[in-house]
Amino acid sequence: MARSSTTRRRIGRPVSSRAADGAVRKLITANGLVAILILAAIFLFLAFNSQRALQEVGILTMLTGREWYPTIGVPRFGFLPLMAGSMVVTLTALVMSVPVSIAAAVFVSEFATRRVKEISKSIIEFMAAVPSVVYGFVGLAVVVPWVKEVFQLSSGLSALSAAVVLAFMIAPTIVSIAEDALHAVPNELRQGSLALGNTRWQTTYKVVLPSASSGVLAGVMLGMGRAIGETMAVLMLTGNAAILPSSVFDSVRTITGTIAAEMGNVVQGGLHQSVLFNLGLVLFTITFIINLVADLVLEKQRKRWRR
Amino acid sequence: MALASEKKGAMVIGIHENSSNGGEFELRDVSVTYGSELAVAGVSMDIERCAVTALIGPSGCGKSTLLRCLNRMNDEVSNATVGGSIKLDGTDIYGKDMDPVELRTRVGQVFQKPNPFPMTIYDNVAYGPRTQGLRQRGALDDLVERSLKRAALWTEVKKDLKKHAFELSGGQQQRLCIARALATQPEVLLMDEPASSLDPISTQQIEDTIAELKSSVTIVIVTHNMQQAARISDWTAFMLRESMEEPAALVEVGETRSMFTNPGDKRTEAYITGRFG
Amino acid sequence: MRTRIRRAKAAQTAAMVLTGLAAAFIVAAALYLLAIIVMRGLPGVSWEFLTQPPRGQMKEGGIFPVIVGTLALTGLTAAVSLPVGIAAGIYLSEYATRGRVTRIVRLAISNMAGVPSIVYGLFGLALFVNLMGFGKSILAGGLTLACLTLPVIITATEEALRQIPSDLRQASLALGATRWRTIYRVVLPAAAPGIVTGSILGLSRAVGETAPILFTAVAYYKRQLPTSLLSDVMALPYHIYIMATQVTGRPDEIVWGTALVLVAGVTLVSVAAAGWRSLQRRKVRW
Numbered sequence: 114m115a116r117s118s119t120t121r122r123r124i125g126r127p128v129s130s131r132a133a134d135g136a137v138r139k140l141i142t143a144n145g146l147v148a149i150l151i152l153a154a155i156f157l158f159l160a161f162n163s164q165r166a167l168q169e170v171g172i173l174t175m176l177t178g179r180e181w182y183p184t185i186g187v188p189r190f191g192f193l194p195l196m197a198g199s200m201v202v203t204l205t206a207l208v209m210s211v212p213v214s215i216a217a218a219v220f221v222s223e224f225a226t227r228r229v230k231e232i233s234k235s236i237i238e239f240m241a242a243v244p245s246v247v248y249g250f251v252g253l254a255v256v257v258p259w260v261k262e263v264f265q266l267s268s269g270l271s272a273l274s275a276a277v278v279l280a281f282m283i284a285p286t287i288v289s290i291a292e293d294a295l296h297a298v299p300n301e302l303r304q305g306s307l308a309l310g311n312t313r314w315q316t317t318y319k320v321v322l323p324s325a326s327s328g329v330l331a332g333v334m335l336g337m338g339r340a341i342g343e344t345m346a347v348l349m350l351t352g353n354a355a356i357l358p359s360s361v362f363d364s365v366r367t368i369t370g371t372i373a374a375e376m377g378n379v380v381q382g383g384l385h386q387s388v389l390f391n392l393g394l395v396l397f398t399i400t401f402i403i404n405l406v407a408d409l410v411l412e413k414q415r416k417r418w419r420r
Numbered sequence: 421m422a423l424a425s426e427k428k429g430a431m432v433i434g435i436h437e438n439s440s441n442g443g444e445f446e447l448r449d450v451s452v453t454y455g456s457e458l459a460v461a462g463v464s465m466d467i468e469r470c471a472v473t474a475l476i477g478p479s480g481c482g483k484s485t486l487l488r489c490l491n492r493m494n495d496e497v498s499n500a501t502v503g504g505s506i507k508l509d510g511t512d513i514y515g516k517d518m519d520p521v522e523l524r525t526r527v528g529q530v531f532q533k534p535n536p537f538p539m540t541i542y543d544n545v546a547y548g549p550r551t552q553g554l555r556q557r558g559a560l561d562d563l564v565e566r567s568l569k570r571a572a573l574w575t576e577v578k579k580d581l582k583k584h585a586f587e588l589s590g591g592q593q594q595r596l597c598i599a600r601a602l603a604t605q606p607e608v609l610l611m612d613e614p615a616s617s618l619d620p621i622s623t624q625q626i627e628d629t630i631a632e633l634k635s636s637v638t639i640v641i642v643t644h645n646m647q648q649a650a651r652i653s654d655w656t657a658f659m660l661r662e663s664m665e666e667p668a669a670l671v672e673v674g675e676t677r678s679m680f681t682n683p684g685d686k687r688t689e690a691y692i693t694g695r696f697g
Numbered sequence: 698m699r700t701r702i703r704r705a706k707a708a709q710t711a712a713m714v715l716t717g718l719a720a721a722f723i724v725a726a727a728l729y730l731l732a733i734i735v736m737r738g739l740p741g742v743s744w745e746f747l748t749q750p751p752r753g754q755m756k757e758g759g760i761f762p763v764i765v766g767t768l769a770l771t772g773l774t775a776a777v778s779l780p781v782g783i784a785a786g787i788y789l790s791e792y793a794t795r796g797r798v799t800r801i802v803r804l805a806i807s808n809m810a811g812v813p814s815i816v817y818g819l820f821g822l823a824l825f826v827n828l829m830g831f832g833k834s835i836l837a838g839g840l841t842l843a844c845l846t847l848p849v850i851i852t853a854t855e856e857a858l859r860q861i862p863s864d865l866r867q868a869s870l871a872l873g874a875t876r877w878r879t880i881y882r883v884v885l886p887a888a889a890p891g892i893v894t895g896s897i898l899g900l901s902r903a904v905g906e907t908a909p910i911l912f913t914a915v916a917y918y919k920r921q922l923p924t925s926l927l928s929d930v931m932a933l934p935y936h937i938y939i940m941a942t943q944v945t946g947r948p949d950e951i952v953w954g955t956a957l958v959l960v961a962g963v964t965l966v967s968v969a970a971a972g973w974r975s976l977q978r979r980k981v982r983w
């Protein structure tokens with residue numbers, strides 16, 4: 114007697130639910146792959162739109178050209194001044210920001226009481242939430258006049274001004290990632306060192322910092338990626354002179370600033386536009402490599418504490 | 421004939437009545453592999469309808485693994501494969517026509533740790549029936565009440581069915597989970613150490629509930645507590661994994677009374693009397 | 698022996714003071730930033746400022762169409778990025794098996810988060826503005842911003858879902874629910890506070906972005922409100938940029954006021970979202 118199975122059918126079960134389950138799975142999987150799709154599309158669209166520049170100017174000419182005169186009769190499309198500009202601004206910002214940010218991360222993670230820690234973290238989070246155009250504007254109002262006066266320059270719009278502002282902008286990134294890395298070091302390690310008669314500071318620089326070093330490094334790299342890719346603040350503060358800089362007091366023009374400033378005034382489908390896309394491709398490639406390396410470093414760090 | 425006439429009103433009648441008469445399992449040469457590790461092998465036994473079968477054995481001997489075969493929860497473990505044959509009321513549950521989702525409405529499970537959903541008591545119990553498409557308010561109310569009564573929780577919570585389930589005590593939460601499983605009106609209830617995280621009084625209540633339930637539901641319970649197995653079960657199966665190199669196996673299965681007074685196997689006797697394991 | 702200990706203690710004190718100073722310096726800079734925006738911005742903000750269009754070559758009047766433009770862009774961004782991002786987060790947490798594909802997806806997501814915003818602008822220009830022919834519009838800008846926001850929403854969703862104990866999934870499956878019903882009825886509601894908050898944080902970042910909408914959405918000056926998704930619009934961050942660098946002779950307080958509106962909008966929403974989440978967390982403990 115198949116009694117139990119007959120009586121079981123008492124509640125009408127939506128027949129379609131199994132089929133729906135499979136369909137939903139497919140739909141969701143498709144969405145899961147969207148990141149790969151977009152990343153690939155970005156690369157392809159930049160490459161596709163760079164074609165004309167690659168054919169008519171050539172990648173070597175652009176990468177090694179020392180002059181950027183995109184709108185004169187016979188235009189010069191040399192990326193060197195722009196890459197140098199980006200580099201000067203980024204490196205100067207890193208030099209200023211990294212030591213202070215790492216020190217701050219050490220304090221927050223190792224020395225601060227819980228209350229201090231929470232408060233400073235949320236204040237630093239606020240710093241990360243402020244839009245870059247606001248940083249640019251505040252930089253114009255505060256940092257540019259200050260740089261001009263302190264260093265006796267004819268104009269405060271310079272690599273230095275941009276770097277100072279950038280240093281503050283990337284500090285939250287470095288602090289929070291470095292702090293995470295320090296925080297992830299197991300407490301047993303600290304206790305082991307303290308039990309050997311080391312002070313907290315000795316423990317920090319002998320045990321904690323070395324163990325967290327790759328995470329801290331990843332934080333610095335991500336900060337660097339952010340600095341290279343930063344557009345608005347740099348555009349507003351560097352003065353945008355496309356010449357090879359000889360010091361941080363010079364006005365410079367960055368890769369990002371060039372794209373932002375010139376893309377609006379180019380002929381649709383023209384050579385200049387294509388060159389700007391190519392410049393975007395160069396930028397994308399640089400940040401892609403930085404991010405990839407930072408990611409692999411972070412992965413390594415994570416594996417370390419997963420037994 | 422009577423059944424046929426019941427069909428039309430089945431939606432309502434079935435819910436009010438205790439429709440299930442249990443189910444019986446027939447296991448033949450069941451084995452489970454995790455990745456490349458053969459964890460359980462060669463288990464053959466029958467599980468009687470409307471009786472309590474206790475699975476005992478030392479930790480790691482594959483009790484939970486075997487239990488998860490019976491409602492195909494092993495399907496959700498990505499590297500697990502099940503061999504052999506398991507029949508529920510004569511149908512192969514790993515057969516082509518068997519839908520694991522449907523099977524689980526017939527074979528319910530209660531877990532070791534109480535795991536109520538983060539919603540109200542009422543919604544917890546109504547979850548299974550709603551999943552099966554029951555929407556009528558009155559029918560749902562009845563089913564919730566009946567399930568809570570069967571799980572011996574009704575008197576404690578009838579006033580506040582809208583309370584969040586997390587506000588209950590651990591023991592109450594576990595009985596809520598039993599009520600939740602019962603609301604789907606399963607023929608079989610699998611319980612994996614349902615009382616191991618509870619105090620003696622809550623444990624007592626759960627044991628009473630099991631005693632009540634077995635008239636209408638087949639129960640398979642894993643327990644580490646020999647007294648508990650002796651108190652509540654009709655049948656006892658003893659599993660053992662002699663070394664990590666070989667898979668776990670079923671040592672013996674028999675009526676609880678005779679097994680505890682007069683075990684057939686030396687190893688069973690040693691385990692029951694607490695000499696190893 | 699004793700001098701060694703004393704020296705170690707002195708070093709410890711020095712280190713605490715120095716790292717403390719570094720932290721204090723950054724915190725002070727953040728507070729200064731907040732203070733200067735509020736103090737200089739407040740005099741510029743009034744009811745008229747918020748509800749009137751700009752007048753007199755933008756040297757007078759308010760920023761009403763600018764606010765509307767930013768809201769329109771944000772709305773579209775949310776409408777596109779939330780469903781896709783949440784679905785992708787569900788995929789990673791609930792469906793993806795450990796394997797090469799999943800690894801590549803994860804790598805792609807964290808890499809997307811590091812792509813410079815100006816590159817998204819170029820991408821949007823090439824795909825949405827030119828190839829799809831949306832022109833400079835809310836549609837093109839919103840889609841561009843959606844791409845930029847996706848990684849944040851995906852990561853937030855995945856993390857929120859991972860917080861949910863697997864017991865709950867097991868319980869639902871054992872009751873005869875399908876995988877999707879389990880997710881939809883049990884896992885997603887439990888993870889909702891985390892998902893919502895993370896998404897709002899991601900969207901609030903998009904609100905402040907200028908570079909991605911530079912070539913895809915914004916108008917220098919546009920008095921009338923947008924009429925369709927294909928209208929171009931003014932937007933708060935871009936307005937700050939042009940007012941600061943290209944409009945000469947404008948009163949400073951208009952720019953500061955706009956900056957205050959933008960920063961206040963972004964941070965208040967984030968703070969509210971974070972507060973709501975911690976409230977929800979306190980209610981439900983695992």
Ligand SMILES: Nc1ncnc2c1ncn2[C@@H]1O[C@H](COP(=O)(O)OP(=O)(O)OP(=O)(O)O)[C@@H](O)[C@H]1O
Binds near residue numbers: 478479480483486
């Ligand atoms: N998901 C899994 N993946 C791989 N191996 C598993 C998995 N689950 C269980 N095992 C292995 O299968 C064997 C049996 O485990 P199982 O959990 O069934 O034992 P148990 O009898 O329930 O133990 P306990 O009494 O401690 O609950 C163990 O060796 C365990 O390591």
Ligand SMILES: [Mg+2]
Binds near residue numbers: 485
């Ligand atoms: Mg077990």
